[in-house]
Amino acid sequence: MEKPSASMWRRIKSRYNLVGSICKTCNTVYFPSRTVCRKCGRNTKMEDSTLSGLGEVYSFTKIYTPPEGFKDVAPYNIVAVKMKEGPIVEGHLVNASKDNIKIGMKVKAIFRKMLTEGDEGLIFYHFKFEPISV
Amino acid sequence: MRKVAIIGVGLSKFGERWELGLKELMAEAGLMAIQDANISSHQVDAIYGGTMSPGRFVGQEHVAALLADQLGFHNIPATRVENACASGGTALRQGFISVASGIHDIVVVGGVEKMTDVPLSDATTALGGAGDQELELSQGITFPGLYALMARRHMHEYGTTEEQLASVAVKNHDNAYKNPFAQFHKRITIDEVMKSKVVADPLKVLDSSPISDGAAVAVLAPLEIARKFNEVPIEILASTQASDSLSLSERSSFTEIKATQIAAKKAFEQAKVSQKDINVLEVHDCFTIAEIIALEDMGFFKKGEAAKATANGETVLNSKLSVNTSGGLKGCGHPVGATGVKQAVEIVWQLRGQAKDRQVSNANIGMTHNVGGSGATSVIHIMKRAD
Numbered sequence: 051m052e053k054p055s056a057s058m059w060r061r062i063k064s065r066y067n068l069v070g071s072i073c074k075t076c077n078t079v080y081f082p083s084r085t086v087c088r089k090c091g092r093n094t095k096m097e098d099s100t101l102s103g104l105g106e107v108y109s110f111t112k113i114y115t116p117p118e119g120f121k122d123v124a125p126y127n128i129v130a131v132k133m134k135e136g137p138i139v140e141g142h143l144v145n146a147s148k149d150n151i152k153i154g155m156k157v158k159a160i161f162r163k164m165l166t167e168g169d170e171g172l173i174f175y176h177f178k179f180e181p182i183s184v
Numbered sequence: 185m186r187k188v189a190i191i192g193v194g195l196s197k198f199g200e201r202w203e204l205g206l207k208e209l210m211a212e213a214g215l216m217a218i219q220d221a222n223i224s225s226h227q228v229d230a231i232y233g234g235t236m237s238p239g240r241f242v243g244q245e246h247v248a249a250l251l252a253d254q255l256g257f258h259n260i261p262a263t264r265v266e267n268a269c270a271s272g273g274t275a276l277r278q279g280f281i282s283v284a285s286g287i288h289d290i291v292v293v294g295g296v297e298k299m300t301d302v303p304l305s306d307a308t309t310a311l312g313g314a315g316d317q318e319l320e321l322s323q324g325i326t327f328p329g330l331y332a333l334m335a336r337r338h339m340h341e342y343g344t345t346e347e348q349l350a351s352v353a354v355k356n357h358d359n360a361y362k363n364p365f366a367q368f369h370k371r372i373t374i375d376e377v378m379k380s381k382v383v384a385d386p387l388k389v390l391d392s393s394p395i396s397d398g399a400a401v402a403v404l405a406p407l408e409i410a411r412k413f414n415e416v417p418i419e420i421l422a423s424t425q426a427s428d429s430l431s432l433s434e435r436s437s438f439t440e441i442k443a444t445q446i447a448a449k450k451a452f453e454q455a456k457v458s459q460k461d462i463n464v465l466e467v468h469d470c471f472t473i474a475e476i477i478a479l480e481d482m483g484f485f486k487k488g489e490a491a492k493a494t495a496n497g498e499t500v501l502n503s504k505l506s507v508n509t510s511g512g513l514k515g516c517g518h519p520v521g522a523t524g525v526k527q528a529v530e531i532v533w534q535l536r537g538q539a540k541d542r543q544v545s546n547a548n549i550g551m552t553h554n555v556g557g558s559g560a561t562s563v564i565h566i567m568k569r570a571d
């Protein structure tokens with residue numbers, strides 16, 4: 051992982067607990083959280099809002115050519131998930147059977163290890179998605 | 185606002201230019217442009233240099249002043265412009281604005297990127313910075329990955345097929361074959377695209393633009409004095425730009441780029457022309473799906489119909505609409521900061537009738553479309569002959 055650790059920890063609320071935000075003026079939910087509402091501008095009234103973690107696959111891919119830090123885990127499945135609360139959230143998909151990923155498939159967010167800094171370095175955690183078994 | 189024309193253009197050969205550094209690449213294109221414009225160094229009032237990530241690729245920042253000095257322009261204002269893969273197009277627009285406003289007369293616009301000095305994973309990381317670092321790159325979601333998410337959704341909504349996407353690459357390699365400046369001089373088949381290595385499913389290596397070195401330069405002047413330098417000035421009829429969220433996930437649709445739709449609409453209004461007036465067009469085909477989405481967003485085809493039309497040969501050289509005659513980013517190469525300026529260079533050559541084997545007959549009004557990231561920036565220019 052090439053980025054400095056600080057930027058990982060700064061986003062810990064969204065990465066560990068799916069905490070986004072909601073604008074109380076227009077009730078739009080954002081993930082990740084933001085300070086200024088796209089719709090309300092100077093009338094923004096932003097508060098934390100935790101997503102349920104439930105959603106449906108909106109699009110998906112499998113990445114074979116990774117950036118720095120992801121060589122050991124490639125290839126990996128990526129999904130864009132339309133969350134129950136509205137926002138689209140991108141993340142890794144795990145525990146899916148090989149050819150079974152489909153648009154519209156129901157998934158839920160789980161908490162997993164993303165990367166390790168070598169054998170003795172820090173471990174970075176992140177939300178990922180897994181299929182909701184039917 | 186004054187009318188603005190391009191009076192000279194230059195291009196380096198695109199490709200893996202192991203033998204040249206950043207300075208030599210810029211000089212190769214720059215010297216050609218100032219000779220083409222027939223200007224002497226002391227006549228240049230200002231320079232804009234478009235480049236995305238020279239700090240990452242070769243450890244060099246402050247590139248516009250470097251460009252000015254390498255071209256022998258003494259002490260003029262030099263400004264670097266960065267908008268990811270749209271840095272070149274944005275630099276051209278800044279040059280246009282500075283001439284149109286009356287602040288400067290002769291303005292040089294350069295675009296450059298020297299990408300092949302670093303390993304592929306470093307280049308992938310640098311390019312990933314064009315998306316939202318905290319949301320996308322931090323999870324290992326690469327640029328091919330983002331366009332793959334767009335492609336998959338386009339296939340789902342409109343029945344677009346991987347073979348239809350492949351036809352974009354086949355066409356652009358055909359055009360590049362006829363362009364001596366292009367990175368690739370190799371024709372490819374649908375079958376070869378389909379069997380090439382997967383980068384981010386459903387996109388394969390041959391759906392993707394390459395890592396490239398290259399530079400492109402254009403010289404601008406007010407139209408009223410342009411003919412003093414060049415008998416065939418090319419007037420810039422429109423120069424427009426729009427932006428959106430850096431992250432793909434924060435946009436309302438994966439099958440359209442809103443910034444392109446807005447910039448294109450404004451460009452047609454500004455130039456007072458419509459889609460049917462354009463017969464030569466350079467679009468930002470960083471991946472095959474990007475050309476399809478661009479043709480739809482710019483209104484040349486209805487949503488969901490550009491892939492079928494491309495597979496039917498409706499955008500090949502000297503069809504009704506010749507798209508990416510240079511070979512596009514796919515065939516000509518994609519030194520990111522240079523691309524937006526290179527598109528303008530190709531249109532200038534087409535409108536002057538200097539495109540040789542790839543000349544579009546009756547090239548009348550041309551258009552360029554340059555995208556940054558997965559669609560956070562879109563820059564569009566419309567040009568025509570003004571002789």
